[in-house]
Amino acid sequence: MAWYKKITWWWLLATVIILTVFLTVAKSDPFWRILRFVSDGILVTVMVTTTSFLLVLIAGMFGGMARLSKNKFIYGVSTLYVELVRGIPLLVQLIWWYFAFPIVIQQIGRRFNMPSFVSYQANAYLMAVIGLVFCYGAYMSEIYRAGIQSISKGQMEAARSLGMSYFQAMRYVVLPQAIRVIMPPVGNEFIALLKDSSLVSVVAVADITRRGREYMSTHFNPIEVWTFIALLYLVMTLFSARIVAIIERKLER
Amino acid sequence: MEPIIKIENVHKHFGEIHALRDINLTIKTGEVVVIVGPSGSGKSTLLRCINRLEEYDGGKITVDDIPLDSAENINVVRREVGMVFQSFNLFPHLTVLNNLVLAQKVVRMRSTEEARHVATKLLDKVGILEKADAWPSQLSGGQQQRVAIARALAMNPKIMLFDEPTSALDPEMIKEVLDVMLSLAKDGMTMVVVSHEMGFTRAAANRVVFMDEGSIAEEGPPEALFGSPRKERTKLFLSKILKHGL
Numbered sequence: 001m002a003w004y005k006k007i008t009w010w011w012l013l014a015t016v017i018i019l020t021v022f023l024t025v026a027k028s029d030p031f032w033r034i035l036r037f038v039s040d041g042i043l044v045t046v047m048v049t050t051t052s053f054l055l056v057l058i059a060g061m062f063g064g065m066a067r068l069s070k071n072k073f074i075y076g077v078s079t080l081y082v083e084l085v086r087g088i089p090l091l092v093q094l095i096w097w098y099f100a101f102p103i104v105i106q107q108i109g110r111r112f113n114m115p116s117f118v119s120y121q122a123n124a125y126l127m128a129v130i131g132l133v134f135c136y137g138a139y140m141s142e143i144y145r146a147g148i149q150s151i152s153k154g155q156m157e158a159a160r161s162l163g164m165s166y167f168q169a170m171r172y173v174v175l176p177q178a179i180r181v182i183m184p185p186v187g188n189e190f191i192a193l194l195k196d197s198s199l200v201s202v203v204a205v206a207d208i209t210r211r212g213r214e215y216m217s218t219h220f221n222p223i224e225v226w227t228f229i230a231l232l233y234l235v236m237t238l239f240s241a242r243i244v245a246i247i248e249r250k251l252e253r
Numbered sequence: 254m255e256p257i258i259k260i261e262n263v264h265k266h267f268g269e270i271h272a273l274r275d276i277n278l279t280i281k282t283g284e285v286v287v288i289v290g291p292s293g294s295g296k297s298t299l300l301r302c303i304n305r306l307e308e309y310d311g312g313k314i315t316v317d318d319i320p321l322d323s324a325e326n327i328n329v330v331r332r333e334v335g336m337v338f339q340s341f342n343l344f345p346h347l348t349v350l351n352n353l354v355l356a357q358k359v360v361r362m363r364s365t366e367e368a369r370h371v372a373t374k375l376l377d378k379v380g381i382l383e384k385a386d387a388w389p390s391q392l393s394g395g396q397q398q399r400v401a402i403a404r405a406l407a408m409n410p411k412i413m414l415f416d417e418p419t420s421a422l423d424p425e426m427i428k429e430v431l432d433v434m435l436s437l438a439k440d441g442m443t444m445v446v447v448s449h450e451m452g453f454t455r456a457a458a459n460r461v462v463f464m465d466e467g468s469i470a471e472e473g474p475p476e477a478l479f480g481s482p483r484k485e486r487t488k489l490f491l492s493k494i495l496k497h498g499l
Binding site: 152154155157158159160161162163164165168172173176177180 | 304306328331332334335336338340342343344345346355356359360361401404405408
């Protein structure tokens with residue numbers, strides 16, 4: 001076997017981690033300072049990503065089932081949602097949720113005389129999570145739809161013929177099989193979401209990216225800051241990719 | 254004997270195709286009815302209407318005095334009607350035993366212990382108990398179909414529907430499935446079977462229904478229908494399948 005095939009992806013992750021640790025230890029000014037400064041941002045990035053992703057998994061499940069609904073209204077609404085959301089850049093959506101949505105709420109409050117609406121203030125984290133879930137939910141719906149469609153119709157029929165309701169058949173028969181099929185794309189979505197979460201830095205969420213920018217604006221050292229931030233993202237994405245690969249192998253049985 | 258399935262004036266369209274034309278059929282408790290006919294004659298469609306896997310667009314079907322008209326009634330009827338498919342449709346993510354346990358728990362609300370007890374007994378009955386912990390993909394076609402029959406029986410159905418249960422099987426496995434079906438018939442189960450297995454039909458059927466182009470062309474006891482069919486198209490069809498010794 002060629003030498004480069006023996007290098008498993010764990011080695012790449014290990015190298016990136018070692019490099020990051022080496023920099024912070026060997027050259028603690030500025031890297032240790034940067035790490036200390038952005039560490040709360042790491043937590044924010046992890047929290048925003050995982051919260052959004054859990055909600056995306058649920059939203060995508062219902063979205064995917066709605067896209068396969070025989071009910072024309074449910075099908076129509078879900079299809080419109082998917083088509084519209086996929087056509088708008090995520091950054092524009094995030095900006096809309098943070099800057100435009102609260103004003104819409106306030107104006108509705110004024111029109112219908114609802115004081116709690118008039119005084120509505122957007123919570124940056126909440127709006128960021130809503131924006132990410134709204135957008136990624138559409139992509140995830142399509143992944144679920146494809147996964148459910150890949151399970152033969154006979155499975156649903158067998159479950160229904162045993163007296164299970166549609167939702168029981170979905171829960172116990174179709175979805176458990178579909179999850180195996182969709183696991184690779186779902187894992188990719190998680191990593192994409194982790195990276196795209198950097199966009200929330202634009203809408204007042206103090207994630208790693210925003211904290212990095214704050215540090216740079218007072219210390220004026222873009223090379224060190226952004227190289228180090230890139231390394232931190234790499235540690236997280238490469239680590240996630242390994243976890244996804246392990247789960248995939250487990251599910252294959 | 255009481256009629257348990259009543260099919261009255263049932264019609265069904267697939268787009269332009271008139272798949273079922275004014276079907277009338279009454280099946281009594283304990284009766285074994287075999288439906289034969291050329292492909293595309295509507296026999297599987299009719300069978301699937303009995304537990305409403307297929308919707309029909311005219312007429313009325315009543316199973317065990319329950320009309321198939323509301324979602325609730327349909328689920329009640331499906332609990333009483335077991336179905337066996339041509340392609341087995343075992344749940345591949347569950348072991349053989351759990352294939353039998355699942356619906357007992359979530360539909361019949363049985364405890365795990367009770368469901369396993371019932372499942373074990375039925376796997377023994379269809380002669381496949383040693384495979385209880387195997388995965389469906391590890392079984393031969395004949396074994397899978399026997400598990401599928403056991404899975405349906407675990408719900409204690411009053412009626413069993415068989416949709417070409419041996420058509421997807423290799424010849425040497427057909428007998429093991431037919432043997433299980435014969436013993437079921439002997440036990441007095443009400444059965445509606447779409448199949449061209451002449452041996453089974455002669456041995457077990459009380460009545461044979463011959464369908465052609467979406468309607469029932471002729472029906473009667475197997476000796477009468479096979480021995481002296483009244484209609485020309487029945488003769489033609491029988492001559493074709495009997496010649497090939499099916």
